[in-house]
Amino acid sequence: MKEKSSMELGITTFLHTNPEHGSVSPAERLRQAIEEIQLADQVGLDVYAIGEHHRIDYTSSSPAVILATAASTTKRIRLSSAVTVLSSDDPVRVYQDFATLDVLSKGRAEIMAGRGSFVESFPLFGYDLNDYEELYEEKLELLLKIRANEKVQWSGGHRPAINNMGVYPRAEQDPLPVWIATGGSPESAVRAGKLGLPVIFSIIGGMPERFAPLVELYKEAAKKAGHDPCKLQIASHSHGFIAESFEIAAKNYFPVMAEQMNKIGRERGWAPYTRDTFKEACNLRGALYVGDPEYVAEKILLAQEKLSLTRFLMYVDFSSLSHLELLRTIEFLGTKVAPIVHKELARK
Numbered sequence: 001m002k003e004k005s006s007m008e009l010g011i012t013t014f015l016h017t018n019p020e021h022g023s024v025s026p027a028e029r030l031r032q033a034i035e036e037i038q039l040a041d042q043v044g045l046d047v048y049a050i051g052e053h054h055r056i057d058y059t060s061s062s063p064a065v066i067l068a069t070a071a072s073t074t075k076r077i078r079l080s081s082a083v084t085v086l087s088s089d090d091p092v093r094v095y096q097d098f099a100t101l102d103v104l105s106k107g108r109a110e111i112m113a114g115r116g117s118f119v120e121s122f123p124l125f126g127y128d129l130n131d132y133e134e135l136y137e138e139k140l141e142l143l144l145k146i147r148a149n150e151k152v153q154w155s156g157g158h159r160p161a162i163n164n165m166g167v168y169p170r171a172e173q174d175p176l177p178v179w180i181a182t183g184g185s186p187e188s189a190v191r192a193g194k195l196g197l198p199v200i201f202s203i204i205g206g207m208p209e210r211f212a213p214l215v216e217l218y219k220e221a222a223k224k225a226g227h228d229p230c231k232l233q234i235a236s237h238s239h240g241f242i243a244e245s246f247e248i249a250a251k252n253y254f255p256v257m258a259e260q261m262n263k264i265g266r267e268r269g270w271a272p273y274t275r276d277t278f279k280e281a282c283n284l285r286g287a288l289y290v291g292d293p294e295y296v297a298e299k300i301l302l303a304q305e306k307l308s309l310t311r312f313l314m315y316v317d318f319s320s321l322s323h324l325e326l327l328r329t330i331e332f333l334g335t336k337v338a339p340i341v342h343k344e345l346a347r348k
Contacts, residue, residue, distance in 0.1 A: 003310025006345055008208030009300075009338050011040050011080045011330060012237050013317040015060040016260075025318040026059040032323050034070050039327055041074040049112065049313060054120040058321070064097035064109075077178025079105055082200075082313070083114030083181040084301035086134040090159070091143035091165055096244065099171040107172040112200055113140055115180035131158065140180075144195070147175045179235070182214075189214040193221025198233035200313070205294040206234060207285045209306040221310075232243050235311035236303060240289030241321070242296050242332035249290050252325070253277050256318045259289070291313055293336030300341055 005154055013036070017029045024032070035046045048070075050063035059067070067079040079101060094111065102109035102215045116138045122129050138156045146152055146167050155161035179198045182188035192199040199218055201211050215234060223229055239257065243249035254275060261273035281288035289296050300312050 006342050007304055008046035008078075008235075008311045008314060009333060009341065010045050010049065010311070011036070011052065012049045012313045012315045013033060014051045014058045014315075015190070016201050016317050016319040017057055017059050018080060022188035024323070027054045027276050030066065032326075033066055034073070035076065035323075036330060037067075037070040037079070038073055040330050041077040041335065044332055044338060045077060045330070045334045047078045047080055047110075047111075047313060048078035049309065051082045052085050052121070053118060055118060055123055058123070067109070068101045068104050071101060071108070073195045074105075074108075076108070076203070078108045078110055078144050080110035080179075081112050081113040083116065085116035085121050086113045086130065086143065088127050088137045089139070091139045091146060091224060092162070095143060095146045095167055095171075095176070096169070096229075097102055098176060099169050100246035102171040102173055102176055103169055109171065109173070110177040110179065111143075112181040113143065114177040117183060127158075130229075130245060134158070140191075143178065144334070147171070147178065165168070168333055178246055179233075184211065186214060189218040189219040192348045193198055193218040193223075193227070193232075194225045195230075196222055196225065196227035197237065198310075198320075200235035201307075202310070203236050203287050205281065205287055208238070208303045209285065214304055215307050231312045232251050236309055236315045237315060238287050238289055238303075240296065240316060240329070241325075242291065242293055242329045242337065244292060246295055248289040249292065250278075250282060252321075253288075253290050256320045259320060262319050293332050295338065296333075297337045297344075300337065304341075304345070 015029050015033055017024055040048045050066055051059050052063050053060050053309040060142060062236035065079045098109045098111050119129060127135060133345060135158055138158055142154055145154055150162050150163045152168045153164050159335060179200050180188055181200050183202045189199060203211060206284050219229055238316055241249050243252060258273045280286055282290050284302060285297060289299050308321055314333060316326055
């Protein structure tokens, strides 16, 4: 974990392709991802994280495979899922995949374990959505038991029992980092606190400061469970885009954000995404980190103050953004935003 005067900065992505509209092909998007990870490493960012999805418009069904491809061509950046949909996966296989990544990357792998915002993986792998909560709790328990013990004795209701069997390979890190990922559930915040695990909040709307009560729930649960509050790690994940000026960033990003939010909104019954919605989200207290490097740094610092963040991850990926724009945002985050953030935090 970083010193208190600093924090980690990084990138999240779902490797958006949207082939229905003739954008970049899945094969090309995967190759681009490796270039993005390499650049993020070169400019000094701390984390690159890929979210597991099983939709036609994302090419990220196997994050560990993609991250392992980049492991040999990067040196220090941490390689994570964002998230692993643990409810519909096998914790044995999840651990094996990320332990393998950890060995290949010389101790840089992480797992963000979540239930997933999209649910396509449940019918795909034969799980009942009625078991949504129970699946996650049971599989998280098994994953944590596997990372703590070379040989595992376990039984549950949704997977065959494991009778004193070894799970290999073992991760280079001991223990392999597992984060609890949540979109704002109090139960998830409390669960992470009780377990003493790091937590990451997905903040894609409203004001980030509204998550402050969840942070307090997390801290309180951790303290009651006997975990050292000084060792807690708290992260947030939000959409962002950086350009030479706020005007350029806002002009280029609004149609991108509107297209994506309206597409998902039609699936979920959301109201249309408007320019006023975008403008409000771009203000200093909003959840969109869009603007020039100085403004984005100011917003990150505000979120850090309100939420006690030790890590901030920016989601930069939409199919209608060019690869060059994504690379430029990564470069700005590492070379312009990060120095401002670290300098300001060092003064505290």
